[in-house]
Structure formats: C-alpha cells, structure tokens
Amino acid sequence: MQLSANAPATAVETRFVEMVFPALSNHYGTLFGGNALNLMGKAAFVAAARHARRNVVMATSGKIEFHKPIAVGELIEIVARVEREGCSSMTVSVEMIRENLASGERDIVTRGNFEMVAVNDHGHPVAIARNEHRNPDHSPHQLT
Numbered sequence: 001m002q003l004s005a006n007a008p009a010t011a012v013e014t015r016f017v018e019m020v021f022p023a024l025s026n027h028y029g030t031l032f033g034g035n036a037l038n039l040m041g042k043a044a045f046v047a048a049a050r051h052a053r054r055n056v057v058m059a060t061s062g063k064i065e066f067h068k069p070i071a072v073g074e075l076i077e078i079v080a081r082v083e084r085e086g087c088s089s090m091t092v093s094v095e096m097i098r099e100n101l102a103s104g105e106r107d108i109v110t111r112g113n114f115e116m117v118a119v120n121d122h123g124h125p126v127a128i129a130r131n132e133h134r135n136p137d138h139s140p141h142q143l144t
Contacts (some may be wrong), residue, residue, distance in 0.1 A: 044058065
C-alpha cells in the first residue's frame with residue numbers, strides 16, 4: 001500500500017512507538033508512571049487534534065489502569081482512539097502496549113481515558129466541524 005502525503009488523514013487512531021530507556025525509568029528499572037501519563041496525554045492530544053482539525057486541551061483524565069510494569073529495554077506502543085464526539089469535546093481512549101524485543105511478546109499493560117475539548121485561539125471551547133473524510137470505523141484493537 002502506498003500512502004500519499006497529500007491525501008486527507010482518515011486514521012481513527014494515533015500510534016506512537018517509544019523505547020524505554022533509563023531516563024524514562026524509576027528506581028525499580030521500569031517505566032515511571034508519570035512518564036507513562038505524559039506519553040498517553042500526548043497521544044490523546046494528537047488523536048483529538050487530528051480528529052477535530054484544531055487545537056484541543058485536556059479537560060479530564062479518567063481511570064488510568066497500570067496492569068504490568070514495563071522494563072527498561074522494552075518497546076511501548078501507545079494507541080489513542082477518539083471513541084466519542086460531543087459538540088466540542090471528545091473522549092479519547094489510550095492503550096499502552098508492551099513489546100519484548102527478544103521474544104516479540106506483546107500485551108496491553110496500561111489503559112486510560114482522556115476528555116479533550118476543541119478550543120479557539122483564545123482557549124475557549126468551540127464546536128467540532130463535521131468532516132466527511134473521517135473514517136467511522138472505531139473497531140477495537142485486539143490484543144491480550
């Protein structure tokens with residue numbers, strides 16, 4: 001499949017891949033929770049901003065679940081999806097997937113929801129313009 005840089009973005013999700021280096025870790029040698037939240041918030045922002053095609057701000061973060069630690073040297077993939085759209089707000093679900101480079105084993109280790117609000121240049125909420133180029137398929141990513 002060949003992608004065109006000029007084609008409108010229709011992605012229903014945003015993905016980032018990071019390597020967990022020591023600078024991201026805590027004193028246990030695992031990803032520090034604050035750094036995990038930072039990465040998840042960034043992914044939620046990008047997914048919502050691409051969806052709304054305007055600036056957004058984070059209004060709330062919902063229940064964040066840390067299921068398993070992520071060790072230094074492992075990859076993490078952060079997947080953010082706009083799950084709900086209101087007049088100016090969007091609910092973005094974010095999952096963090098751990099991948100062991102040696103074994104290839106992957107599993108979802110962190111989940112959370114973020115409420116993002118579209119804003120104008122003065123930081124005031126504004127309606128999200130409807131876009132016919134958006135892909136309505138919000139099928140969940142299947143991992144164990």
